[in-house]
Amino acid sequence: MNIKRLLKVRPVTLKNIFLLTIGPVLMTILFALVFSKIFVEQIPMGVLDLDNSSTSRNIIKQFEESPRFKVVYYAQSDDELNEAIKTKKVNVGFIVPHNFDKDAKTMKAPKTMLLIDESNIVIGNNALSYGSEILNTLNAKIQLNVLEANDVVPYAAQQSISSLSFTERILYDPQLCYMRYLMYALIGILLQQVYIGVIAPMLIEEKLNMVKMKLRSKTGLRRLLKIFIKIIVFGILAALGTTASIYVTGKYFDVPLRGNLIDYFIILAVFILDLTAVSFIFSFIFDAIDQCVRFSMFLSVPTFLTAGYVWPEYMMPPHFFDAVKKLWPLVYFINPLKTINLKGSDFSIILPYIKGGIYYAMFWLPIGVGLYLFKIVGFKLVTRKLLNSEESTN
Secondary structure, eight states, X not given: OXXXXXXXXXXXXXXXXXXXXXXXXXXXXXXXXXXXXSSOOOEEEEEEESSOSHHHXXXXXXXXXXXXXXXXXXXXXXXXXXXHHHTTSOSEEEEEOTTXXXXXXXXXXXXXXXXXXXXXXXXXXXXXXXXXXXXXXXXXXXXXXXXXXXXXOHHHHHHHXXXXXXXXXXXXXXXXXXXXXXXXXXXXHHHHHHHHHHHHHHHHHHHHXXXXXXXXXXXXXXXXXXXXXXXXXXXHHHHHHHHHHHHHHHHHHOOOOOOOHHHHHHHHHHHHHHHHHHHHHHHHHOSSHHHHHHHHHHTHHHHHHTTXXXXXXXXXXXXXXXXXXXXXXXXXXXXXXXXXXXXXXXXXXXXXXXXXXXXHHHHHHHHHHHHHHHHHHHHHHXXXXXXXXXXXXX
């Protein structure tokens, strides 16, 4: 009998072990491969040279030789270039107007036009940055040549166009790599999905089983102990899977890992405790496993977008972020994970997140467990009434 029961449970157990340990690692590798290129390069570009002068051709040559752009289309009119952008043939358009060279030499400040397709902000923002960098450099060179052509001493010409200079220093992620920015959040979302996807269905299944037994009996207490042990084991497996995912991103995809094991352990333990509380709440709300799983999957995007990770909290409506922190714990994991790894911050910086996660668990875990037991007792009362009504009818 015990062997049959073991064989019956084993496939589900193996599936859960795979989801908690191997699943996050595989999905992390998949996401890392998608975002593996550090720079956005070879952006398709179209040009329209209405001046056809040596100056305009030199400007276009700079775009042609840049690894950031790939000039694939030479338009003959504004309409052709706009149509090429509209049909996704190119993502960037560049127009040199009539008489550009003549106006530049007479210092009339002619204007070129850079058309950016912002329907994809990743490509659009990079194209704007790259294009502005090229044009600013060329602008200084053209001004210098014009001044020298007008008999201005080279040193004076150089001084006149460099009266204001600046040096930029991009901190923490100077390469502006999307993978290094997003990967910490993706790891947190994967942990959230697989852990709730394992714990909540298990709790729902055990809830339905416990309706048939007395909670204070030896069988009932053993069942409660079994649930407790499962949560601990699955929590450890989830922590191992997430730790492996973090290690893989640092070892094979050069994602910065500047935290120490103690920091990782603390924020992982607190987050898993918070997710356990969420799982108890879900097991109270839902009686069907498939509905619970679908709902938890649905929450991935909104919880990510409202966690203050991609959209800053001060840009949200007043008190909105405070409500988010009270209702969902993702903010207490992905934000400190990014902070300690990208910035190399010490423990004092992530301590407010840890405290927030602990307060979240202290509030929601007792409520979740209480509601879970209340639901079991409620089911038992309803079942007893139904049995009594059937007996009285018979």
